[in-house]
Amino acid sequence: MDVMSAVQNRRAAKSFDPQHQMSAETRRVLLENAALAPSAYNIQHWRVVDVQDIELRKSIREVAWGQAQVTDASLLLVLCADLEAWQERPQRYWATAPQPVQDFLLPKLDEYYRGKPEVARDEAMRSLGILGMTLMLLAQDLGYDSCPMDGFDYAAVARLIRLPAHYAIGYMVAIGKGQDNAWERNRLPLQDWLIKNHF
Template sequence: MQTIEAIQTRRAVKHFDASQRFSDEQINELFSLAMLSPTAFNIQNWRFVNISDPELRKQIRAAAWDQSQVTDASLFIVICADLKSWEKHPERYWANADHAVQDFILPLIDQYYRGKDQVQRDEAMRSSGIAAQTLMLAAKTMGYDSCPMDGFDFEQVAQLINLPEDHVIALCLAIGKSIQAANPRGGQLDSDEVIINNRFV
């Protein structure tokens, strides 16, 4: 499947074949592709919690208003971000760059994030959203469906996965084989409303 077709046909589905399972190779491929997602300053702040424990899935389902995709999808991922990745040995992110590049960009990373909690959180959400879309399009290209989710109790899920204090949950993502076609698109806004030329009037 071509990328454009994957974008056009990707839909959020709610009903998955609970008997379908991914091979380790497929799981590794999906996460490898997700890890190619861009991040500012290459800080790679996304973290993907692959929920494979059936009992934990049931607990998360209870915290997600009993939505069946939590337990029935082949993969259920809690997409998080490390808010402090920018200061955790940032030289790792530029280990393959020339020393001149490292000397320039490492202090810049510190200046950009230090003492700016909102910037750190905004960056976490941007990175996580891009990674989620990468996963959804990769899954669609491989013939699978997905459902991005924010319909859950974030605090409860954070406790269930033992989320570190300096991390944040952005969303959850269910991936698998749909057993029910998605509903027709609810309605698309006119392009004149969402595409602005140069500036708002």
């Protein structure tokens, strides 16, 4: 499938076939390719919790407004961000870059993030947004449906997945075989949201 078709066909599925099992190979292909998504400073802030335990899924569903996607999707991913990833062996992020590039970027990274927790969080969340969209388009290409989810108690899910203190949850993505439940798409016309040059 080409990218345009994946974008046009992707919908937020609200119910999934609970009997469908995603193969280990498909899961690997999906996740390894999603990791090619861009991220701020190539930090790859994402730490993705693949919730496979059914009892844990049931517990998450209880704090997610009872949404069936949590338990019925073939794959439930909690997209988390390591807010301190910028200072964790940062030289590894550009290990294949030319030395002059590394020499320039390493001090800049420290200058950009140190003492600025709001910048670290904002950048990590932007990176999670890109990762999530990449996951959903790849899922579509692989014949799967998906649903980004933020309708849940973040603090409760954090406790359930034992989220480290310096991490933050962005949102969840459910992926599986959607059942016929997509509503007709409703998008604002271009003139309602495209601003030329300035407001």
